[in-house]
Amino acid sequence: xxxxxNILERLIxxxxxxxxxxxxxAAYAEGFLTQHGFTVTRLPSPDGSKTGLYAEKGPAGQGVLxxxxxxxxxxxxQEWTRDPFRLTREGDRVYxxxxxxxxxxxxxxxxxxxxxxxxxxxxxxxxVLSYDEEVGCVGIQQMLxxxxxxxxxxxxxxxxxxxxxxxxxxxxxxxxxxxxxxxxSGHSALAPVFTNALHLAGxxxxxxxxxxxxxxxxxxxxxxxxxxxxxxxxxxxRGGTALNIVPDRAELTFEYRHLAADxxxxxxxxxxxxxxxxxxxYPAEARIEVEQYNAYPGxxxxxxxxxxxxxxxxxxxxxxxxxxxxxxxxxFHQLGIPTVVCGPGxxxxxxxxxDEYLELRQLSQCDAMMDRLLDDLTA
Numbered sequence: 001x002x003x004x005x006n007i008l009e010r011l012i013x014x015x016x017x018x019x020x021x022x023x024x025x026a027a028y029a030e031g032f033l034t035q036h037g038f039t040v041t042r043l044p045s046p047d048g049s050k051t052g053l054y055a056e057k058g059p060a061g062q063g064v065l066x067x068x069x070x071x072x073x074x075x076x077x078q079e080w081t082r083d084p085f086r087l088t089r090e091g092d093r094v095y096x097x098x099x100x101x102x103x104x105x106x107x108x109x110x111x112x113x114x115x116x117x118x119x120x121x122x123x124x125x126x127x128v129l130s131y132d133e134e135v136g137c138v139g140i141q142q143m144l145x146x147x148x149x150x151x152x153x154x155x156x157x158x159x160x161x162x163x164x165x166x167x168x169x170x171x172x173x174x175x176x177x178x179x180x181x182x183x184x185s186g187h188s189a190l191a192p193v194f195t196n197a198l199h200l201a202g203x204x205x206x207x208x209x210x211x212x213x214x215x216x217x218x219x220x221x222x223x224x225x226x227x228x229x230x231x232x233x234x235x236x237x238r239g240g241t242a243l244n245i246v247p248d249r250a251e252l253t254f255e256y257r258h259l260a261a262d263x264x265x266x267x268x269x270x271x272x273x274x275x276x277x278x279x280x281x282y283p284a285e286a287r288i289e290v291e292q293y294n295a296y297p298g299x300x301x302x303x304x305x306x307x308x309x310x311x312x313x314x315x316x317x318x319x320x321x322x323x324x325x326x327x328x329x330x331x332f333h334q335l336g337i338p339t340v341v342c343g344p345g346x347x348x349x350x351x352x353x354x355d356e357y358l359e360l361r362q363l364s365q366c367d368a369m370m371d372r373l374l375d376d377l378t379a
Contacts, residue, residue, distance in 0.1 A: 100345030105160030173298030297330030
């Protein structure tokens with residue numbers, strides 16, 4: 001595990017919070033992979049400030065794909081007792097931003113690339129490193145058209161988000177939306193004469209609450225999830241400029257996370273119908289415009305899919321799970337690549353928290369999984 005820890009120390013040292021560039025980390029990973037015999041392709045963001053990487057080594061064929069993101073969440077406002085961008089080892093833990101989510105897995109994958117350089121691969125080992133996953137799986141969406149002809153049809157894909165090395169076969173899909181409510185501006189002394197945009201926003205929020213209650217009471221259910229039904233959540237509401245001015249504009253930012261049984265387009269149609277109902281209660285000039293500005297697909301792998309026992313064997317996992325958080329796995333699954341989520345660390349226990357850490361036991365288990373994968377690719 002020494003090699004993995006040395007790589008992880010380098011990775012933690014790169015401040016790849018999503019608002020920053022990841023080019024320095026990508027250059028390090030590209031150089032490392034190239035040095036170990038991989039063919040590496042850069043997949044830059046539209047503005048060139050970031051890049052994804054695709055790397056491959058071995059003969060032509062299906063092979064196995066390892067996928068990870070390189071960005072991390074911010075540390076702003078968190079009470080860290082250690083430098084978040086320097087790996088700190090204390091006892092059986094290593095601390096640093098991204099140790100769990102998910103640079104520990106990246107380090108293990110790069111250490112595997114090191115070991116793969118010295119053996120005769122019978123199938124290709126494929127690696128994808130993305131950017132901007134933490135802000136809604138943006139990077140993989142920008143990379144996907146260029147990735148498809150590169151990755152081909154791997155027989156399995158492992159997305160290494162933290163699952164405590166359990167094999168996760170499902171997560172909900174998500175869409176992020178914005179509702180802009182338009183009313184009329186005027187002096188608050190004459191408030192009833194004008195249409196208050198905040199009133200539209202409040203009524204629309206009530207509609208979203210009713211939709212959530214309906215999902216909880218009557219919607220599809222999947223007991224494998226902690227929250228076993230689709231959800232609607234409003235996160236930000238803004239409107240108005242001064243107490244004595246009737247606001248003519250209010251904005252609500254919200255999301256839905258849906259089970260595979262609840263189609264995203266059907267939920268969106270219900271949301272649009274709710275916006276229309278609210279608008280119709282007010283004068284003709286009042287309206288609500290709903291925009292879905294980002295989305296990523298869920299993951300729902302059949303338990304009898306061949307990738308499941310394969311993954312469980314490599315990870316020495318005793319069962320399967322479904323996770324509450326989203327990942328990039330759904331994008332690969334939609335390409336027809338059998339995909340699971342499996343990686344070291346606990347999202348609930350350490351992900352996105354101050355003093356984020358990874359247990360060395362978990363990292364060792366991930367390295368062991370990589371060793372078994374290498375044995376499979378050389379058999």
